[in-house]
Amino acid sequence: MVAPARRSFLTRLTRNPYVAGATPTLGGLIFGCDISSMSAQWDNEVFLAKMGHPSPFRQGGITAAMPAGSFAGALLNSYLADKIGRKRCVILSGWIWVVGCIIMAVANDVRTLIAGRVIGGFAVGIASAIVTVYQAEITKPSMRGKIVSIQQLSTMSGIMIQYFVSFGFAQTAGELTFRAPFGLMAIPGALLGSLMFIFPESPRWLMDKDRNEEALQILADVHAAGDTEDALVRLEYNEIKKQIDFDRTQAARSYMDLFKPDVRLRVFLGMSDQMWSQLGGMNVMMMKAAGLQGRQAGLIASSVQYALGVAFTIPTVFLIDKLGRRPLMFGGAVSMASCLLIVGTLTAAFGHAVNGSGASNTVTWVVDGHPAVRNAIIVFSYLFVCSFASTWGPCSWTYASELTPLRVRAKAVSFATATNWTFNFVLGLTTPQAFHNLQFGVYYLYMAFNILAAIHVFFMFRETKGYSLEQIDEVFANGHPFKAWQVPKDIVPAKALQRDLEGRHVEDLQHDSRTDEKDEKGEFAHVENVMHPSSTTA
Template sequence: MGKGYNTALASNPYVVGSFACIGGSLFGMDISSMSGVLNNPSYAATFSSPSSTAQGGIVAAMPGGSTLGAIIASDLADRLGRRWTIITSACVWIVGCVVQCASVDVAMLVTGRVISGIAVGIASMIVPIYQSEVAPPTIRGRIVTLQLWAVTWGITIQYFVEFACSYIDGPASFRIPWGLQIIPAIILAAGMLLFPESPRWLADHDRFDEALAILADLHGRGDAQTPLVQLEYAEICAQVDAGHKEPKRGWLDLLAPGMARRVMLGCSVQMWSQLSGINVMMYYIVYVFEGAGLTGRRGNLTADSIQYVLNTALTFCATLYIDRWGRRPMLLLGTLLMGFWLMLVGGLQGRYGHWGTIEGVNGQIWVMTGHEYATRAVIACSYLFVCSFAATVGPVCWTYPAEIFPIRVRAKAVALAIATDWACNFALAFAVPPSLANIAYKTYFIFGTINFVAFIHIFFCFPETAKRSLEEIEEIFAQGHAYTAWRISKDVGFKNAEQTPVVETEKVSPEYVLEKELSFTHAYQPQTNSVSYVESMSLGDNA
């Protein structure tokens, strides 16, 4: 324990990466904390039956705060470190939950959701970075995907808590679930004290001894002389050395030659994930099923809960193959499937729906009545849409931005990407209720078309990054191919195309380590803290 963290816990990257995912569960809880009360009479009575515009504002308050939180997190991550930034997000979340739980009017509720949103923005930005910096290359996608899995668990757990509390009469039916959201934040803040700081952040702050010790615990079972640890340490230090020779880091660095392209990719993948229409199916699934003709509060809540369970199950499945299949295939398949299901939903509602009223809903809505099979088809397509997102685009949109940036700008670049996510989330959360109330089924056609546009963009511009170390990914972008991403060979980034990527310490050959080390023009000697410049050479030259 003299190291400031628990060595036994640090020896397993799955444990380190998965515990930080509790930060993702906060985001999930916030999503269903709203969707579970939209047709709660006590909620409507307490907050004066918000109109569609007012309800959009209440829901949008959280992603609005998250946009600000993601930007704030960039400086916190560079100054405080990854671990303490995660702890900070948990503390801010607790404050926001307290304000929400005590809310007596819309203004107070919006304030609480903004505060909670700041916490979610910080956590959603820093957790993937932390995970990507502590995970070995071949399971990095799996580890970062656990973040989204935690989001789905937060959605599901919170929804079932609200489902159970819906049988309580009065404001306690929504105040109890909102108050219980504090528990995971307390666990996260206390538990992160037992876990190590990111070795890449430590190296970037000239704390090389600590970085090497943590790498040894994470990837070498405590042995700093393990080939994988020596190799990874040399790569990190070489990149840090190159970064320190650059001018002082700022936001303008994101516009530097070669960097703007990556920023565009990181922001785009987050933008496409939000514009896919997933928020329609998560925040406002109650409205979707009401429009499909599913009436009765209990029946609607039951149908909603099935969707959240499917979301959780399919996200877990994605963790098993994201590193095997790669990022590109999942993004391409997902956008096609989601566009198809949304077009079906829009077509069915357009064909069989009409403007009308249903019990418990104020005003007219576009609703399907008297068409049982069409109603079932819309519900099935909604389930399949969410399953498609959870198994493909959802996991990748969190993994991709965390791995494509060099360490010197990673915090700021990922912050901008996550802020893009939350800005789109904010706009959609605010716009969807009026959209469903005014153009009804045409809303689904809009999101379906967006998915097809995303497919084209991803096909031309998004290179594969799976199974490469964060340092090896640099070579991918050095190749160019800005608009012909499909042409980038799978072996780009590996010094020897015949070598398989590093998987476990005992599988790393001495020859591979030697070849990697000799490839650095400026390399660190892993046994010391000082820089020694070694002559650039290759195995071919020595032959």
């Protein structure tokens, strides 16, 4: 066995699997910053005066500009990610975000502000569609869920940080109250666009471009401290190469590949899990519908919600690769439906509608005169936030990023992300009107969505934890009745295979993997036997 070459400190740092996987989640931080960037401004008299006291309709347009831009960015990423690479897309998103923040910070009218939000949203759309793909393609199967779910933790942290920064500057005087929060949002984007230059490209994208030696070295650096002769590295390298060779036997890559029989179910599942994450009701439960009156009470309530969102995402980062995606999403949907049922029932029994003042026609359903009921509604609203943060929040991004093969992965994840932004945009426009028309019935509507999500997960969402990205094809293989709660028994999870490689068979497997790589005719026979022990080779 040849000892790996001595690596510099910078190489060791940027090839560390945790550092390489976590640094791109600065894209999640800008995502979170944009989500809460307007929260404090609608109560900021200096901002409202500068923007000409926009009507509720114009306020909706300002808010909706971000998801509209994000939708466009996510769709463009479906082309860019395969053309220029995962790493360059991440870099591009960071610097476009900086431009958008600068425009927002200097805006003197609504049109300029909307332009800045569209550009910033465009950057967020690219980042949200590519960061999880990059993470999934560069990490080990045994830690993929942990690394990808850091993206959601970063998003929740960005929401909370920007919320407190905005309200902090709201206590100052002059236009600094809104220009400073907008300008400071550029910092994570500049860090993302700068730091990613020193990180490696996705090895799977490199191999797809026939840069095999470079890809092998990156796999070795990230997975085996630079040892290109490591058995698991060789095995994964051969698996990726086999997948790419197979993909090249298919028709020319195009958007029509998303509808081919071997991937269309998985593309649909990726889009569905993003849809259900939006229809779960997080936007509704984050609204001040529990009878809290006054800015100070609203600040406290929102602060608690954001803090809980961050705190309850952290355990999932460490548990998602142990518990799996499927049980977390199913359990989360059931838990959120239960919270919505309780909140809706208590609100219907003890609450009443309050019409918005002035030009606003927004209806808020509040509870007065029943402090115990009001507190119960607040508690179950918080429990809902905890349920979402620990299940659908991180799982929806993780699951969508690992479902499809390399040839369509960037396009499929971009379409899934565009689905997220579509429903984000629609819900942002319709939720206030839904409260006006359905009142407390809104809670029952979103409860029904969660029940449908739980049913969908149970019957259609197959578990993906522990399998390499290339093994997912076998997990969803055709040719047998599809039962989502079962996985074909002849597939050895990559995590279990790693334990075997680290055990008594390691030397034999190292020898075999090197021999297989040199033998073009039987290049993948050994890999097939190890990964699928019940199969036979010609």
